[in-house]
Amino acid sequence: MSVPLHISISEKLRCQIEAGEYSPGEKLPSEHQLMETFNVSRITVRQAIANLVNQGLVQTRQGKGVFVTPQQKVSYSLSSPLVFLEKDIGRKGIQFTFENLTFKKVSPPEEVLSILQIDNNPVAYLQKKLLRMDGVAGAIDMSYVLPEFGQQFRTQLKRQMTFPTLEENGIPIEQIDAVIESTHADYEAGDYLDVPLGHPLIVYRYTTYTTNHRPIVYGETISRADRFCYALTIKR
Amino acid sequence: MSVPLHISISEKLRCQIEAGEYSPGEKLPSEHQLMETFNVSRITVRQAIANLVNQGLVQTRQGKGVFVTPQQKVSYSLSSPLVFLEKDIGRKGIQFTFENLTFKKVSPPEEVLSILQIDNNPVAYLQKKLLRMDGVAGAIDMSYVLPEFGQQFRTQLKRQMTFPTLEENGIPIEQIDAVIESTHADYEAGDYLDVPLGHPLIVYRYTTYTTNHRPIVYGETISRADRFCYALTIKR
DNA sequence: AATCTCAACTTGTTATAACAAGTTGAGATT
């Protein structure tokens, strides 16, 4: 009796899902039905369902039911030579669009100042874009751009992605230093990406350099970990 | 009143944690104290704490309390030229050790067979290693090695990591194709890595090639997303 | 001095109960 009821129930359901007894998108039995099936209280059934939600196997929709999450991920290629995200996505036959959430002059945090080497003049342009794949919100890109570029290319930056804008204006992207990590959705990110609080997100944090190793953009692309992954190739 | 009580409570606590009112490792007030402070039932307090756990901000320990999770990540470098994980970790002043969990001849799943191009002779060696950083379990590495190498180098493979073993025996690693994604801990992974069910994990899935683009190892390194990240550099 | 016991604390599990708030489709109304 050392394994809690809610765990044994969620493990049973997990096996059924993985065995395909409930297919992706399909509805699980309602809480009431599960209460009868397993002969437990609603609190225990809800705990079991919460376990499945935490494992990313199901999603709940109030008033409708609990549904098996369809699993398939879109990958971003990071291999050199550099490919722009929107092109890479487009090549896979997925329609890429974005929506401007923010574009303004700000005083960025300490770390960003030192990364962009603008400690003397603490100003940069902050842009937030909501990226959509086939119309569905998939990622948020938040980046700080050097003030002179933000000023000069503001119209273009609002219309298209950052990297193509810079390259079109004769500012080549020479190198990107990046870190990939995973975090949990906070309230804001959850809101934009339509995921519950704590949902796993994958964060791609980048510093972009132009010639002479001059840093020009620092940003983060935050995507839903259930829908995206990063692909890369390393050579000897 | 559209925001649930448990959310408003967890948001209040989150702000306090982020403002440093509770430092990393410090204990939050007990459930009873929080019940009195916010004038709500235990179920609501527990829901609020669950929100914080889901966001990776706190950890609970039965009989002891709720503690603020210390945040700092170790990064693995993926930049070419290829650096072995254990060396990269060692360079950062962290002691790297591992424990052999499994080493056996198996019949691998379909996908692995086709990746390793051994459809004709469906056999490979499966190894599972638990990687420790400064003695703490940090990642599980699970890999399938071509049968001839598994057979030939079995003693060495049990004693050290896979890539150095191959290189020492004149089998150079020429290329690695990798995908980085995030998943949720299942029961097994949670057990080894000492995290609760559903805890976010970061998965590095790799296919390794030697000369002539011959695949020799397919594997996955699964690490705790709260402790690790991947760093890389992309050049034009 | 060293060990043992146990009360008082902590979080974990489970049940019962009631109402709130989305969703849906049958049947009434227009």
Place this chain on the structure above:
DNA sequence: AATCTCAACTTGTTATAACAAGTTGAGATT
């Protein structure tokens, strides 16, 4: 035929209650 209403279903929130199971330190026992 089109629209409206509402009962019956779904999951979400919150309270009260009781016991299980780790943890800890004061005080009793050795």
